[in-house]
Amino acid sequence: xxxxxxxxxxxxxxxxxxxxxxxxxxxxxxxxxxxxxxxxxxxxxxxxxxxxxxxxxxxxxxxxxxxxxxxxxxxxxxxxxxxxxxxxxxxxxxxxxxxxxxxxxxxxxxxxxxxxxxxxxxxx
Numbered sequence: 607x608x609x610x611x612x613x614x615x616x617x618x619x620x621x622x623x624x625x626x627x628x629x630x631x632x633x634x635x636x637x638x639x640x641x642x643x644x645x646x647x648x649x650x651x652x653x654x655x656x657x658x659x660x661x662x663x664x665x666x667x668x669x670x671x672x673x674x675x676x677x678x679x680x681x682x683x684x685x686x687x688x689x690x691x692x693x694x695x696x697x698x699x700x701x702x703x704x705x706x707x708x709x710x711x712x713x714x715x716x717x718x719x720x721x722x723x724x725x726x727x728x729x730x
Contacts, residue, residue, distance in 0.1 A: 608722065609634040610684075610701050615724030620692050626724060628684040628701035634719045635682040637703035641714065642675060642686045644697035644726075653712025654699070655686060664710040668694070691728045698723040 614626040626642070634640075639658045645651040655665045655675035663675055674687040684701050700723040706716010 607631070609719040610703060610721035612699065612701055612721045612724040615699060615726045617727045617729065618691055619729050622691050622728070623687070623689045624691065624726060625688065626686040626699055626701075626726070628686075628721055630682045630684060630701075630703060631719075632682055634703040635677075635679075635684075637705045637707075637719070638716075639704045639707035639710070640675075640677065640684045641702045641704060641712070642684075642699060643702060644695075644699045646694075646697040649697075651700075656710055656712055657684070658707070658710055662710055664712060666712055688726070691726075693728050693730055696726060696728045698725050700724075 609631045611629045641656040642654045643651050644654050657663045657675045672690045676685045701721045703719040704714045
């Protein structure tokens with residue numbers, strides 16, 4: 607059973623918006639930190655946003671002010687609201703649950719559950 611399942615990816619024009627969802631198992635959702643990563647073609651994976659169990663958040667400079675990470679405890683689902691999208695946001699977005707993190711950072715540090723990712727394509 608896949609512990610994390612992403613949805614909501616797709617194609618959008620620059621300036622548009624998308625909201626990604628990550629349905630989590632109860633165990634994954636209990637992780638200290640949940641994160642969104644992305645990997646663009648030909649580039650390394652980068653941390654985009656993270657939220658800890660207290661609801662504190664951290665964003666990459668490239669998305670701060672445009673993306674919002676949030677959690678719905680009743681649905682055990684992680685979200686990433688993305689606005690003012692540009693072509694640089696084109697990537698495969700993957701959610702993760704880090705059971706070992708002890709502070710906010712845009713990287714995983716402990717035993718981590720992963721989803722399979724969802725593609726976001728932003729056209730000019």
